[in-house]
Amino acid sequence: MTGWKHRWTFILAAAGSAVGLGNIWKFPYITGEYGGGAFVLVYLLCIATIGVPVMIAEVMIGRRGGANPIDSMRTVAVESGRSPWWSLLGIGGVAAGLLIMMFYSVVAGWALEYTWQSLTGSYVGRPAAEVSGHFSALTANFTTQMFWHGLFSLLTAAVVAAGVARGIGKSVEVMMPLLFLLLLVMVGYAVVEGDFARGAQFLLAPDFSKLSPKAVLVALGHAFFTLSLGMGAIMAYGAYMPGHASVAKSVLAIAAIDTLVSITAGLAIFPLVFSHNLEPGSGPGLMFVTLPIAFSEMSGGALVGTIFFVLVSIAALTSSISLIEPGVAWLEKRGFRRPPVTFALVAVTWLGGLFCIHSSAVFDALDALTARYMLPLGGLAIALFVGWQMKRSIAFSEIGIRSNALQLLWYVTLRFLSPICILAVFAHSLGLL
Numbered sequence: 001m002t003g004w005k006h007r008w009t010f011i012l013a014a015a016g017s018a019v020g021l022g023n024i025w026k027f028p029y030i031t032g033e034y035g036g037g038a039f040v041l042v043y044l045l046c047i048a049t050i051g052v053p054v055m056i057a058e059v060m061i062g063r064r065g066g067a068n069p070i071d072s073m074r075t076v077a078v079e080s081g082r083s084p085w086w087s088l089l090g091i092g093g094v095a096a097g098l099l100i101m102m103f104y105s106v107v108a109g110w111a112l113e114y115t116w117q118s119l120t121g122s123y124v125g126r127p128a129a130e131v132s133g134h135f136s137a138l139t140a141n142f143t144t145q146m147f148w149h150g151l152f153s154l155l156t157a158a159v160v161a162a163g164v165a166r167g168i169g170k171s172v173e174v175m176m177p178l179l180f181l182l183l184l185v186m187v188g189y190a191v192v193e194g195d196f197a198r199g200a201q202f203l204l205a206p207d208f209s210k211l212s213p214k215a216v217l218v219a220l221g222h223a224f225f226t227l228s229l230g231m232g233a234i235m236a237y238g239a240y241m242p243g244h245a246s247v248a249k250s251v252l253a254i255a256a257i258d259t260l261v262s263i264t265a266g267l268a269i270f271p272l273v274f275s276h277n278l279e280p281g282s283g284p285g286l287m288f289v290t291l292p293i294a295f296s297e298m299s300g301g302a303l304v305g306t307i308f309f310v311l312v313s314i315a316a317l318t319s320s321i322s323l324i325e326p327g328v329a330w331l332e333k334r335g336f337r338r339p340p341v342t343f344a345l346v347a348v349t350w351l352g353g354l355f356c357i358h359s360s361a362v363f364d365a366l367d368a369l370t371a372r373y374m375l376p377l378g379g380l381a382i383a384l385f386v387g388w389q390m391k392r393s394i395a396f397s398e399i400g401i402r403s404n405a406l407q408l409l410w411y412v413t414l415r416f417l418s419p420i421c422i423l424a425v426f427a428h429s430l431g432l433l
């Protein structure tokens with residue numbers, strides 16, 4: 001049985017999956033927009049009512065099943081006296097991971113390209129229009145994007161092909177501490193050079209008037225996405241978790257790391273945006289247009305920009321390996337060797353990425369299909385499976401909480417509150433709520 005010896009390797013790998021592009025551009029922006037500290041409070045509640053319970057459920061299935069999401073679902077379902085067809089949920093998860101990888105690696109490729117631009121200092125001291133023009137030029141250039149997206153795909157494949165312990169385990173043990181360090185350097189820089197008071201105020205000052213019902217649904221949806229739930233990435237990693245580690249405690253650590261990184265990223269980004277009198281834009285624009293303009297105007301911008309884009313690239317890489325791993329682990333169990341199947345799967349997602357580069361309609365369609373439909377439905381099915389189908393005695397023996405009251409609280413939340421919340425987010429994303 002391949003696996004990790006230390007529970008920290010599992011925590012770092014799962015936190016690596018969770019901490020990604022979503023933490024760096026999405027969380028800071030939606031927080032600023034929907035009421036700062038007031039939104040953070042609601043978001044923390046969502047992490048507690050939907051994120052943590054569902055993540056515990058995913059890890060639990062993975063560890064009990066001891067294999068990839070497809071086989072783990074089947075094993076645990078059969079062990080609970082249920083239909084082996086629950087393995088379909090694992091198949092959906094493996095497919096969702098590959099589909100997400102197709103556009104995630106395109107964006108990660110942009111981050112690599114910007115790392116290179118920063119390193120060579122090519123945008124430093126340029127007028128703002130020129131710096132923002134670079135992003136439109138890049139996204140219009142098929143060959144350049146194909147190259148960087150290909151390089152990122154190769155990096156992902158190299159890590160996963162090297163194996164669970166030697167590849168994924170070792171690399172997160174190096175990359176995650178480096179990510180934390182770079183993030184701290186960025187915040188330090190923001191405190192010294194940026195308008196920290198204004199940035200912190202935009203991010204954290206509570207404004208309860210902005211806390212609309214929509215804000216609550218956005219917080220819920222993000223809690224789900226940011227923890228990488230709904231497609232079996234965390235389930236696949238759960239299979240490599242050492243038996244002595246507590247599922248519940250590890251999940252709390254992962255959720256805490258993810259949230260801290262999000263808030264710290266906001267505190268690193270907004271002070272720089274405001275001290276250069278820029279508007280805090282949303283989405284890729286914040287990362288690839290607004291911030292590069294700030295870097296181009298500041299002293300030492302090439303170095304700060306390099307640090308920032310290396311940080312983004314690492315965050316993306318520790319997420320992308322968890323998008324591929326479920327499919328690789330499944331094929332490996334069917335008797336194939338890990339390196340060739342890894343490169344084969346990544347070749348498929350790289351090809352899919354070329355379609356995303358060629359047409360933004362394909363890009364948007366894949367994003368919507370996975371984030372709006374597949375992940376929430378996958379998460380709903382996982383909550384319903386563990387809450388209503390899996391044998392309670394098995395669930396309680398896996399969770400690793402000694403307190404009966406806390407155990408019951410988790411169980412009741414997972415059975416009722418989590419499915420209702422996921423359905424609300426789903427209805428919202430379909431425009432029904």
Ligand code: TRP
Nearest residue numbers: 018020021022023226228233319
């Ligand atoms: N959590 C990642 C982020 O914040 C995105 C993500 C969602 C993801 N679902 C995933 C990553 C599944 C890996 C696996 O950027």
